[in-house]
Amino acid sequence: MGSVDIERHGRGVVRLVMNHPESGNGLGEAFRGMLLPAFEELFHDRACRVIVLASALKNFSVGGDLSRMDTLSDPKAGRERLTSAHRLARVLLAAEKPMVAEVRGHAVGAGAGLALFCDTIVMGESASIGFPFPKVGLAPDFAIAHTLPQRIGLARARQALLYARSYKGPEALAIGLADDVVADAGLEAKALERARELAEFSSHTTALTKRMLTLSDDPEAVLDFEATAQPLCFASEDFREGLAAFREKRKPRFDPDIA
Template identity: 45%
Template sequence: MPWSMRWPISACGMSTCRSRPKSCGASSAPPRPEESAMALALLDKPEAGIWRISLNQPERRNPIGQAVREAVTPLWLEALAEDGCRAIVLTGAGGTFCAGGDIATMGRTEPAAARKRMKKGHHFTRLLYESEKPVVAAVEGHAVGAGAGLALLCDTVVMGQGAKFGIPFFKLGLVPDFGLLYTLPRRIGSGPAKQLLLHGRMIGADEALALGVVDRVVPDDQVQAAALEEARSLAQHPPFAMAVAKRLIDTMPGSLDQALEMEANAQAMCFAGPDVEEGVAAFKEKRKPRFK
């Protein structure tokens, strides 16, 4: 049964994507851009249980506009619905994660139209952030503006040593979007987040790691392999319990009483499923659990 039917995770329905390549190879590298020059997003399955979705406009450093969101969405929904997918890696083709929003589509807009456009984009933001399956961002090159927001919608962020992270929205006369005003303070605290958001300066991988913006820094040529390693580790865990834990972390209220009530309800659901039985049996038998 799809996890979205077992736990109330919101998902958005958008237009289906055109045909796309599906591969299952041993290489840690994402598919080459020339393999599907017309597709704005690529899907491959580098190993069992792990699906990788790549933004595919490397010549433009992978901007994230409405057309790209509409290309990624059906791939993402397919991954969420497929029980064989246990973890998702999000990356960009050609050595750049995402250089930001598609400025070519921007310009002065009437407030009502701008709000409608933002609301449409919010469906995509929620889809990624509320994913019941663990998501690893493999950040090479740049994660700037909306690209930074895209990375922080993921559960784990792996960054290349030479990559850059920045939130320069003010240079365009805009406020940070793509959920950054929510995700960044939750990751690093309001004080450091305010400094990054207000100054809009670029930071390197070491500073990003020290601040807690990213979770792991590796040499540039090891980003994809490291992201797969993280995804492989996450894919070993019981999917239902992980989905519930992710949702509780993301929606945990301020009141301890409310948090404990949500915790009790969620744990009761986990105890009613088969994963606990398998986990306890594996512990007693001193073996790795085989969650399904």
């Protein structure tokens, strides 16, 4: 049946490991029904500061299950499927905790979309991220037309989506689709390294920064949000700790109660 496994690596770093062999971690209804509550639980867990999204299988995620899509020729059924998928997409788009994608093998279609919800993408050198929608007569889904241009720019996203491009690690790194590419054997270690780096920062300011970045296309909205966010930071214990650490020339320790 598969599982979504939670590994805790200390100082608030949590590795969420997808393990649904039947679908290849495909984002069908059954697996989405496992992922959604797992993410929701972690997003509400104060002991979780950073999430590493990983796979126990040879591939990160094969995307949608094409073998079952022939039942969706009825527009109502198709819309219901997308509405269900959008529940997970909206939760991930609104996430205030940073996420690191640990991409091995293929991340294809909606599987690529899953990686794109993450703030940092670490790929193995043999991994690939692909957008095959035109090859099977489909339009992009799972918010990819939003997340991909944000990551690599509209012009490159246009080429990726219109021409069904697939990018191996080095090319993905060159265009900004990946943030790190490492030897396959070092993938998990690198993803955890990046997560631990994020976990050292204030979770409060990280959440505010992530929310601010969702407004990045609208400078007036950014300025308005700054006027709310920065005073909240000034009044926070994290700012007092950060300022004290700066003056004392030491490393700040935010949320010291998290082991």
